[in-house]
Amino acid sequence: MIIFGWATAALILNQYPTLLACPACRQPRFFNIALIYSRFSLFYVFGIVYERHHTLRCSICQHEPDMLPLDIEQQAHPAAIPWRHRYGLALFVLIGIPLCVWLSIASRP
Secondary structure, three states, X not given: OOXXXXXXXXXXXXXXXXXXXXXXXXXXXXXXXXXXXXXXXXXXXXXXXXXXXXXXXXXXXXXXXXXXXXXXXXXXXXXOOOHHHHHHHHHHHHHHHHHHHHHHHHOOO
């Protein structure tokens, strides 16, 4: 049986340096820069990221503004996506499959 799935995750990277008006709180608030990424996973361990984008989220209510500032990409730090979400499927193909084949050949009498 093969177990696979799709998931979306968010990582808070840092805080946007200026106050912005939150449409939900209706107050000027600090916003967090978040990295939203979607991934495909095999057996919940081996994954590959197929989509990612940066957005802002209110630090109080987590609401996202309608218009994003143009400099959001420059304010974000490099992606901190866990390695098994980014490179897990490649490791499975490069190491896992050859190892299984070798073990099946080596176990024959």
